[in-house]
Amino acid sequence: MTDRYRIALIPGDGIGHEVLPPARAVLDAVARRHGIDLTYDEFDWSCQRYLEQGAMMPSDGLDQIRGHDSILLGAVGWPGVPDHVSLWGLLIPIRREFRQYVNLRPIRVLDGVPSPLRRELTDPGVDFVVVRENSEGEYSEIGGRLNRGLPSEMAIQESVFTRAGVTRILDYAFDLAGQRRGVLTSATKSNGIIHTMPFWDELLQERAADYPKVKWNQEHIDALAAKVVLNPSRFDVIVGSNLFGDILSDLAAAIAGSIGIAPSANLNPEREYPSMFEPVHGSAPDIYGQGVANPLGTIWSASMMLDHLGHPEAGAEVLEAVFGVLADSPVRTRDLGGTAGTEEFTREILARIG
Numbered sequence: 001m002t003d004r005y006r007i008a009l010i011p012g013d014g015i016g017h018e019v020l021p022p023a024r025a026v027l028d029a030v031a032r033r034h035g036i037d038l039t040y041d042e043f044d045w046s047c048q049r050y051l052e053q054g055a056m057m058p059s060d061g062l063d064q065i066r067g068h069d070s071i072l073l074g075a076v077g078w079p080g081v082p083d084h085v086s087l088w089g090l091l092i093p094i095r096r097e098f099r100q101y102v103n104l105r106p107i108r109v110l111d112g113v114p115s116p117l118r119r120e121l122t123d124p125g126v127d128f129v130v131v132r133e134n135s136e137g138e139y140s141e142i143g144g145r146l147n148r149g150l151p152s153e154m155a156i157q158e159s160v161f162t163r164a165g166v167t168r169i170l171d172y173a174f175d176l177a178g179q180r181r182g183v184l185t186s187a188t189k190s191n192g193i194i195h196t197m198p199f200w201d202e203l204l205q206e207r208a209a210d211y212p213k214v215k216w217n218q219e220h221i222d223a224l225a226a227k228v229v230l231n232p233s234r235f236d237v238i239v240g241s242n243l244f245g246d247i248l249s250d251l252a253a254a255i256a257g258s259i260g261i262a263p264s265a266n267l268n269p270e271r272e273y274p275s276m277f278e279p280v281h282g283s284a285p286d287i288y289g290q291g292v293a294n295p296l297g298t299i300w301s302a303s304m305m306l307d308h309l310g311h312p313e314a315g316a317e318v319l320e321a322v323f324g325v326l327a328d329s330p331v332r333t334r335d336l337g338g339t340a341g342t343e344e345f346t347r348e349i350l351a352r353i354g
Protein backbone atom coordinates (compact mmCIF):
# COMPACT_ATOMS: atom_id res chain seq x y z
CA MET A 1 0.00 0.00 0.00
CA THR A 2 1.27 3.44 -0.87
CA ASP A 3 0.20 6.59 0.90
CA ARG A 4 0.03 9.51 -1.50
CA TYR A 5 0.30 13.16 -0.55
CA ARG A 6 0.36 16.41 -2.52
CA ILE A 7 2.62 19.03 -1.02
CA ALA A 8 2.48 22.75 -1.85
CA LEU A 9 6.01 24.16 -1.86
CA ILE A 10 6.40 27.90 -1.29
CA PRO A 11 10.10 28.83 -1.26
CA GLY A 12 9.27 32.53 -0.76
CA ASP A 13 12.29 34.84 -0.66
CA GLY A 14 16.04 34.75 -0.13
CA ILE A 15 17.41 31.57 1.44
CA GLY A 16 13.91 30.09 1.27
CA HIS A 17 15.09 29.03 -2.20
CA GLU A 18 18.21 27.40 -0.76
CA VAL A 19 16.67 25.48 2.14
CA LEU A 20 13.62 23.96 0.44
CA PRO A 21 15.49 21.76 -2.09
CA PRO A 22 17.47 20.02 0.70
CA ALA A 23 14.26 19.39 2.64
CA ARG A 24 12.67 17.96 -0.47
CA ALA A 25 15.66 15.69 -1.11
CA VAL A 26 15.50 14.37 2.46
CA LEU A 27 11.72 13.88 2.24
CA ASP A 28 12.07 11.95 -1.01
CA ALA A 29 14.79 9.72 0.41
CA VAL A 30 12.86 8.85 3.54
CA ALA A 31 9.50 8.57 1.74
CA ARG A 32 10.88 5.90 -0.61
CA ARG A 33 11.90 3.78 2.36
CA HIS A 34 8.45 4.03 3.94
CA GLY A 35 6.23 3.50 0.91
CA ILE A 36 5.09 7.13 0.90
CA ASP A 37 4.49 8.86 -2.43
CA LEU A 38 4.97 12.64 -2.36
CA THR A 39 4.19 14.93 -5.26
CA TYR A 40 4.96 18.64 -5.18
CA ASP A 41 3.49 21.79 -6.70
CA GLU A 42 5.68 24.86 -6.42
CA PHE A 43 4.31 28.40 -6.02
CA ASP A 44 6.29 31.59 -6.60
CA TRP A 45 4.46 33.61 -3.93
CA SER A 46 6.95 36.06 -2.49
CA CYS A 47 8.07 39.66 -2.09
CA GLN A 48 9.59 39.31 -5.56
CA ARG A 49 6.10 38.62 -6.89
CA TYR A 50 4.74 41.55 -4.87
CA LEU A 51 7.26 43.88 -6.48
CA GLU A 52 6.45 42.64 -9.98
CA GLN A 53 2.69 42.05 -9.76
CA GLY A 54 1.53 44.00 -6.70
CA ALA A 55 0.50 41.04 -4.55
CA MET A 56 2.31 38.36 -2.58
CA MET A 57 -0.01 35.72 -4.05
CA PRO A 58 -2.82 35.63 -6.62
CA SER A 59 -6.32 36.53 -5.43
CA ASP A 60 -7.38 32.87 -5.68
CA GLY A 61 -4.11 31.70 -4.09
CA LEU A 62 -5.68 30.06 -1.07
CA ASP A 63 -8.04 28.08 -3.31
CA GLN A 64 -5.05 26.80 -5.28
CA ILE A 65 -3.59 25.12 -2.20
CA ARG A 66 -6.72 24.33 -0.18
CA GLY A 67 -6.78 20.78 -1.51
CA HIS A 68 -3.13 20.00 -0.79
CA ASP A 69 -2.22 17.73 2.10
CA SER A 70 0.46 20.06 3.47
CA ILE A 71 2.34 23.25 2.78
CA LEU A 72 6.11 23.50 3.13
CA LEU A 73 7.35 27.09 3.23
CA GLY A 74 10.86 28.57 3.11
CA ALA A 75 10.75 32.18 4.30
CA VAL A 76 9.15 35.39 3.18
CA GLY A 77 10.39 38.95 3.56
CA TRP A 78 12.76 41.11 1.58
CA PRO A 79 14.35 44.54 1.97
CA GLY A 80 12.22 47.14 0.22
CA VAL A 81 8.94 45.39 1.02
CA PRO A 82 7.59 46.28 4.46
CA ASP A 83 7.48 43.21 6.70
CA HIS A 84 3.79 43.71 7.47
CA VAL A 85 3.06 43.36 3.73
CA SER A 86 4.76 39.98 3.49
CA LEU A 87 3.23 38.79 6.74
CA TRP A 88 -0.35 39.97 6.16
CA GLY A 89 -0.19 39.28 2.40
CA LEU A 90 0.76 35.62 2.71
CA LEU A 91 1.53 33.97 6.05
CA ILE A 92 -1.35 35.30 8.11
CA PRO A 93 -4.04 34.63 5.44
CA ILE A 94 -2.79 31.03 5.17
CA ARG A 95 -2.73 30.55 8.94
CA ARG A 96 -6.20 32.03 9.42
CA GLU A 97 -8.08 30.74 6.38
CA PHE A 98 -6.80 27.23 7.03
CA ARG A 99 -7.57 27.43 10.77
CA GLN A 100 -3.96 26.72 11.67
CA TYR A 101 -4.57 27.81 15.22
CA VAL A 102 -1.64 25.89 16.73
CA ASN A 103 1.90 27.10 16.21
CA LEU A 104 4.22 24.42 17.47
CA ARG A 105 7.91 25.02 18.13
CA PRO A 106 10.06 22.27 19.61
CA ILE A 107 13.24 23.40 21.38
CA ARG A 108 16.12 21.02 22.06
CA VAL A 109 19.69 21.58 23.04
CA LEU A 110 21.42 19.01 20.82
CA ASP A 111 24.70 17.16 21.13
CA GLY A 112 27.22 18.97 18.98
CA VAL A 113 25.39 22.31 18.97
CA PRO A 114 26.63 24.50 21.81
CA SER A 115 23.99 26.59 23.53
CA PRO A 116 24.96 30.18 24.36
CA LEU A 117 24.00 29.30 27.95
CA ARG A 118 26.57 27.92 30.40
CA ARG A 119 26.65 24.13 30.43
CA GLU A 120 25.32 23.79 33.98
CA LEU A 121 22.17 25.72 33.01
CA THR A 122 21.27 23.28 30.23
CA ASP A 123 22.00 20.11 32.23
CA PRO A 124 20.37 17.59 32.42
CA GLY A 125 19.10 18.41 28.93
CA VAL A 126 16.65 20.80 27.32
CA ASP A 127 13.67 19.41 25.44
CA PHE A 128 10.43 21.35 25.45
CA VAL A 129 7.74 22.61 23.09
CA VAL A 130 6.22 26.06 22.84
CA VAL A 131 2.55 25.95 21.83
CA ARG A 132 1.57 29.36 20.54
CA GLU A 133 -2.01 30.43 19.84
CA ASN A 134 -1.86 31.27 16.15
CA SER A 135 -5.16 32.80 15.08
CA GLU A 136 -6.40 35.50 17.46
CA GLY A 137 -5.18 37.28 20.58
CA GLU A 138 -2.99 40.34 20.25
CA TYR A 139 -2.50 40.03 16.46
CA SER A 140 -5.89 41.39 15.45
CA GLU A 141 -7.04 43.78 12.77
CA ILE A 142 -9.28 45.63 15.18
CA GLY A 143 -8.24 49.15 16.02
CA GLY A 144 -7.12 52.18 14.10
CA ARG A 145 -5.17 55.41 13.95
CA LEU A 146 -6.46 58.89 14.38
CA ASN A 147 -5.09 62.36 13.82
CA ARG A 148 -2.02 61.26 11.89
CA GLY A 149 0.83 63.72 12.17
CA LEU A 150 -0.92 65.90 14.74
CA PRO A 151 0.12 66.30 18.35
CA SER A 152 -3.08 64.44 19.24
CA GLU A 153 -2.12 61.45 17.08
CA MET A 154 -3.14 58.11 18.50
CA ALA A 155 -3.20 54.39 17.76
CA ILE A 156 -5.47 51.73 19.25
CA GLN A 157 -4.97 48.00 18.82
CA GLU A 158 -7.48 45.62 20.35
CA SER A 159 -6.80 42.05 21.49
CA VAL A 160 -9.36 39.36 20.81
CA PHE A 161 -9.65 36.31 23.04
CA THR A 162 -12.60 34.00 22.45
CA ARG A 163 -13.75 31.12 24.62
CA ALA A 164 -13.56 28.80 21.62
CA GLY A 165 -10.11 30.01 20.56
CA VAL A 166 -8.53 29.84 24.01
CA THR A 167 -10.16 26.54 24.90
CA ARG A 168 -8.91 24.73 21.79
CA ILE A 169 -5.30 25.87 22.19
CA LEU A 170 -5.30 24.92 25.89
CA ASP A 171 -6.78 21.51 25.04
CA TYR A 172 -4.09 20.98 22.42
CA ALA A 173 -1.37 21.88 24.94
CA PHE A 174 -2.80 19.67 27.72
CA ASP A 175 -3.06 16.78 25.25
CA LEU A 176 0.50 17.24 24.08
CA ALA A 177 1.81 17.46 27.65
CA GLY A 178 -0.07 14.24 28.41
CA GLN A 179 1.79 12.52 25.56
CA ARG A 180 5.14 13.88 26.76
CA ARG A 181 6.38 14.29 30.34
CA GLY A 182 3.05 15.54 31.67
CA VAL A 183 4.02 19.09 32.65
CA LEU A 184 2.29 22.21 31.29
CA THR A 185 3.23 25.84 31.95
CA SER A 186 0.85 28.60 30.87
CA ALA A 187 2.17 32.08 30.10
CA THR A 188 -0.02 34.82 31.51
CA LYS A 189 0.07 38.45 32.61
CA SER A 190 -3.14 38.68 34.57
CA ASN A 191 -1.61 41.13 37.02
CA GLY A 192 -1.22 43.85 34.37
CA ILE A 193 -3.64 42.88 31.61
CA ILE A 194 -6.86 42.74 33.53
CA HIS A 195 -9.50 41.50 31.07
CA THR A 196 -8.09 39.05 28.58
CA MET A 197 -5.48 37.39 30.78
CA PRO A 198 -7.73 36.57 33.76
CA PHE A 199 -10.11 35.07 31.15
CA TRP A 200 -7.22 32.95 29.80
CA ASP A 201 -6.32 31.85 33.36
CA GLU A 202 -9.92 30.89 34.16
CA LEU A 203 -10.19 28.77 31.04
CA LEU A 204 -6.87 27.11 31.92
CA GLN A 205 -8.24 26.09 35.28
CA GLU A 206 -11.49 24.94 33.66
CA ARG A 207 -9.74 22.76 31.06
CA ALA A 208 -7.24 21.36 33.58
CA ALA A 209 -10.08 19.42 35.21
CA ASP A 210 -10.18 17.16 32.14
CA TYR A 211 -6.45 16.33 32.35
CA PRO A 212 -5.85 15.05 35.88
CA LYS A 213 -2.55 13.43 34.86
CA VAL A 214 -0.97 16.69 33.69
CA LYS A 215 0.82 18.84 36.27
CA TRP A 216 0.20 22.45 35.34
CA ASN A 217 1.00 25.92 36.55
CA GLN A 218 0.93 29.48 35.26
CA GLU A 219 3.65 32.11 35.28
CA HIS A 220 3.68 35.76 34.36
CA ILE A 221 5.37 36.16 31.00
CA ASP A 222 8.16 38.41 32.27
CA ALA A 223 9.20 36.05 35.07
CA LEU A 224 8.71 33.09 32.73
CA ALA A 225 11.10 34.61 30.19
CA ALA A 226 13.77 34.80 32.88
CA LYS A 227 13.14 31.19 33.96
CA VAL A 228 13.36 29.90 30.40
CA VAL A 229 16.88 31.32 30.32
CA LEU A 230 17.94 30.35 33.84
CA ASN A 231 16.35 26.90 34.09
CA PRO A 232 15.30 25.66 30.63
CA SER A 233 15.51 21.97 31.63
CA ARG A 234 12.41 22.13 33.80
CA PHE A 235 9.97 22.84 30.96
CA ASP A 236 8.00 20.29 28.98
CA VAL A 237 5.17 22.17 27.23
CA ILE A 238 4.66 25.94 27.45
CA VAL A 239 1.41 27.40 26.13
CA GLY A 240 0.97 31.09 25.37
CA SER A 241 -1.15 33.59 23.52
CA ASN A 242 -0.16 34.72 20.03
CA LEU A 243 2.19 37.48 21.23
CA PHE A 244 3.62 35.74 24.29
CA GLY A 245 4.15 32.53 22.33
CA ASP A 246 5.85 34.42 19.50
CA ILE A 247 8.37 36.07 21.78
CA LEU A 248 8.98 33.03 23.98
CA SER A 249 9.61 30.75 21.03
CA ASP A 250 12.30 33.00 19.57
CA LEU A 251 13.93 33.34 22.97
CA ALA A 252 13.82 29.58 23.35
CA ALA A 253 15.21 29.02 19.84
CA ALA A 254 18.18 31.20 20.77
CA ILE A 255 18.86 28.94 23.76
CA ALA A 256 19.10 25.97 21.38
CA GLY A 257 22.11 27.55 19.70
CA SER A 258 21.22 28.61 16.17
CA ILE A 259 18.15 30.05 14.53
CA GLY A 260 19.18 27.97 11.51
CA ILE A 261 17.99 24.73 13.13
CA ALA A 262 14.69 25.88 14.67
CA PRO A 263 11.56 24.34 13.12
CA SER A 264 7.88 25.20 13.37
CA ALA A 265 4.49 23.83 12.42
CA ASN A 266 1.24 25.72 11.89
CA LEU A 267 -1.35 23.07 12.54
CA ASN A 268 -5.00 22.60 11.78
CA PRO A 269 -5.42 19.73 14.23
CA GLU A 270 -8.81 18.74 12.80
CA ARG A 271 -7.17 18.23 9.38
CA GLU A 272 -9.98 20.01 7.54
CA TYR A 273 -7.33 22.14 5.86
CA PRO A 274 -3.65 21.76 5.03
CA SER A 275 -1.18 22.53 7.80
CA MET A 276 1.98 24.53 7.08
CA PHE A 277 5.54 23.71 8.07
CA GLU A 278 8.34 26.30 8.00
CA PRO A 279 11.68 27.07 9.60
CA VAL A 280 11.64 29.79 12.26
CA HIS A 281 14.28 31.86 10.49
CA GLY A 282 13.64 34.48 7.83
CA SER A 283 15.00 35.02 4.33
CA ALA A 284 18.51 36.02 5.54
CA PRO A 285 19.36 38.55 2.81
CA ASP A 286 22.86 38.87 4.32
CA ILE A 287 23.85 35.33 3.26
CA TYR A 288 21.49 34.71 0.34
CA GLY A 289 23.23 33.46 -2.81
CA GLN A 290 26.35 32.19 -1.03
CA GLY A 291 25.13 28.60 -0.65
CA VAL A 292 25.87 28.60 3.09
CA ALA A 293 22.36 28.56 4.56
CA ASN A 294 21.70 25.91 7.18
CA PRO A 295 18.88 23.67 5.88
CA LEU A 296 18.19 21.95 9.22
CA GLY A 297 15.32 24.19 10.35
CA THR A 298 13.47 23.30 7.15
CA ILE A 299 14.44 19.63 7.27
CA TRP A 300 13.26 19.39 10.89
CA SER A 301 10.00 21.13 9.85
CA ALA A 302 9.63 18.54 7.07
CA SER A 303 10.01 15.83 9.69
CA MET A 304 7.15 17.44 11.66
CA MET A 305 5.14 17.34 8.43
CA LEU A 306 5.69 13.57 8.19
CA ASP A 307 4.50 13.23 11.81
CA HIS A 308 1.37 15.22 11.03
CA LEU A 309 0.65 13.22 7.87
CA GLY A 310 0.57 10.14 10.07
CA HIS A 311 4.10 8.80 9.51
CA PRO A 312 5.91 9.43 12.79
CA GLU A 313 8.37 6.61 12.11
CA ALA A 314 9.48 8.38 8.92
CA GLY A 315 9.66 11.71 10.76
CA ALA A 316 11.77 10.14 13.50
CA GLU A 317 14.16 8.71 10.93
CA VAL A 318 14.81 12.20 9.55
CA LEU A 319 15.55 13.54 13.03
CA GLU A 320 17.82 10.61 13.84
CA ALA A 321 19.88 11.38 10.73
CA VAL A 322 20.05 15.09 11.55
CA PHE A 323 20.93 14.62 15.22
CA GLY A 324 23.45 11.93 14.29
CA VAL A 325 25.31 14.21 11.91
CA LEU A 326 25.39 17.01 14.49
CA ALA A 327 26.59 14.70 17.26
CA ASP A 328 29.38 12.87 15.47
CA SER A 329 30.36 14.51 12.20
CA PRO A 330 32.44 17.67 11.83
CA VAL A 331 30.44 18.55 8.70
CA ARG A 332 28.17 21.52 9.43
CA THR A 333 27.33 24.98 8.17
CA ARG A 334 29.00 28.22 9.27
CA ASP A 335 26.27 29.23 11.72
CA LEU A 336 27.11 26.02 13.63
CA GLY A 337 30.82 26.71 13.56
CA GLY A 338 31.65 24.60 10.50
CA THR A 339 32.80 25.31 6.96
CA ALA A 340 30.39 23.23 4.89
CA GLY A 341 27.96 24.72 2.40
CA THR A 342 24.27 23.87 2.22
CA GLU A 343 24.84 21.09 -0.35
CA GLU A 344 27.66 19.33 1.45
CA PHE A 345 25.73 19.40 4.73
CA THR A 346 22.65 18.01 2.97
CA ARG A 347 24.70 15.19 1.39
CA GLU A 348 25.96 14.23 4.85
CA ILE A 349 22.39 13.94 6.12
CA LEU A 350 21.22 12.03 3.03
CA ALA A 351 24.10 9.58 3.50
CA ARG A 352 22.71 8.71 6.95
CA ILE A 353 19.26 8.04 5.58
CA GLY A 354 20.74 5.61 3.07
Ligand code: NAI
Pocket: 015, 019, 074, 075, 076, 077, 078, 079, 083, 259, 260, 261, 278, 279, 280, 281, 282, 283, 284, 285, 286, 287, 292, 293, 294, 295, 297, 335
Ligand atom coordinates in the same frame (compact mmCIF):
# COMPACT_ATOMS: atom_id res chain seq x y z
P1 NAI B 1 16.65 36.12 9.51
O1 NAI B 1 16.19 34.95 10.27
O2 NAI B 1 16.41 36.12 8.06
O3 NAI B 1 18.21 36.33 9.77
C1 NAI B 1 18.77 36.60 11.06
C2 NAI B 1 20.25 36.18 11.08
O4 NAI B 1 20.32 34.76 11.14
C3 NAI B 1 21.00 36.59 9.83
O5 NAI B 1 22.31 36.94 10.19
C4 NAI B 1 21.01 35.33 8.99
O6 NAI B 1 22.12 35.22 8.14
C5 NAI B 1 21.01 34.24 10.03
N1 NAI B 1 20.30 33.06 9.56
C6 NAI B 1 18.95 32.92 9.43
N2 NAI B 1 18.64 31.73 8.94
C7 NAI B 1 19.80 31.07 8.72
C8 NAI B 1 20.13 29.79 8.21
N3 NAI B 1 19.18 28.92 7.80
N4 NAI B 1 21.44 29.44 8.13
C9 NAI B 1 22.39 30.29 8.52
N5 NAI B 1 22.15 31.52 9.03
C10 NAI B 1 20.85 31.91 9.12
O7 NAI B 1 15.95 37.41 10.18
P2 NAI B 1 15.98 38.93 9.68
O8 NAI B 1 17.29 39.27 9.10
O9 NAI B 1 15.48 39.69 10.83
O10 NAI B 1 14.86 38.99 8.56
C11 NAI B 1 15.11 38.97 7.17
C12 NAI B 1 13.79 38.94 6.45
O11 NAI B 1 13.11 37.73 6.76
C13 NAI B 1 12.86 40.07 6.88
O12 NAI B 1 12.19 40.54 5.74
C14 NAI B 1 11.88 39.39 7.82
O13 NAI B 1 10.62 39.99 7.83
C15 NAI B 1 11.79 38.02 7.24
N6 NAI B 1 11.39 36.98 8.21
C16 NAI B 1 10.52 36.05 7.78
C17 NAI B 1 10.12 35.03 8.61
C18 NAI B 1 9.21 33.99 8.05
O14 NAI B 1 9.10 33.82 6.85
N7 NAI B 1 8.50 33.26 8.87
C19 NAI B 1 10.61 34.93 9.98
C20 NAI B 1 11.58 35.93 10.33
C21 NAI B 1 11.95 36.94 9.47
Ligand code: MG
Pocket: 246, 247, 250
Ligand atom coordinates in the same frame (compact mmCIF):
# COMPACT_ATOMS: atom_id res chain seq x y z
MG1 MG C 1 8.60 35.57 15.64
